[in-house]
Amino acid sequence: MEGDHGTYTLEGNKYVEKLVGDATTAFTMKVEGDKLYQDGHIFLPDGKKVELHEVYRKVKDTPNTDKSLVGTWNLLSSYHKFEGKTETDTTAQEFQLITPTHFMWVERNGGKPRTVALGSYTLSVGRFQPKFIVAPHMMNEKNKVDITAKVEGNKLVLKATMTTEDGKAHEWGVTYQRADTKQAKTVAGTK
Incomplete structure (x- = not known):
């Protein structure tokens, strides 16, 4: 890839x-x-x-009326919680692009892409509902996913809970910063 x-x-x-x-x-x-x-x-x-x-x-989709998420975002921080253990990932570099109809994120580990996801989405009352075209390895159509999205100043905070077929819950959260700020470029490793 x-x-x-x-x-x-x-x-x-x-x-x-x-x-x-x-x-x-x-x-x-x-x-x-x-x-x-x-x-x-x-x-x-x-x-x-x-x-x-x-x-x-050109993709023909109905744009979301809430445009607060639209932009280019770089990862600031993330955590994953599974079976009572919380881990933060300090090595991941992630870039997310959100249009009024679609999203795409690329997570890198060093210079190589680690996870890529893209698709369309709906946004309603702070709930982000993705419809994947390319899904990350941990997602499949049998998993139930609940994602909240909130923009706080120049930061985007996503929190998610995924429940698998066997009833196990996996929680994660990510905080992004708009890519046009100096700090965001430094964090994401861009020039």
Whole structure:
């Protein structure tokens, strides 16, 4: 599995990414109807150049009316509680992107992605209900998941309880900070 994130600029139809792993992209973009065309190159840190020609179709979903979660977030802290034991994870680096209709998170351990999840969601009275397209390994359709979401200033706090088929409860919580703040960039290891 490969993945990365970073910052981008868009001037006219020229789209350039600066990825965390020191790769860059140079693409020409165009939108026709519900399709996005992306043509160009990825320039890798070792000097190699990869040519890409991609076509994307716009997702047609009803946006959530509560836009408080929309943004780019970096992980500040997390904990997991299972069978009475609470553990904090100080090694994980996680990036989350939330649009009015979809979410995506990438958790890294060092330079390698560890967990990737994406899908659509609904948000109602502080309850975040994901509908996974790609689910993390610990989730499956037989598990019951309850997630609360709250924005406090520039922080997003998610708390979740997952109950498995056999009745065991697994609790976790994560706190993110908006990615456009200096502290969040430092914590997530971005430049």
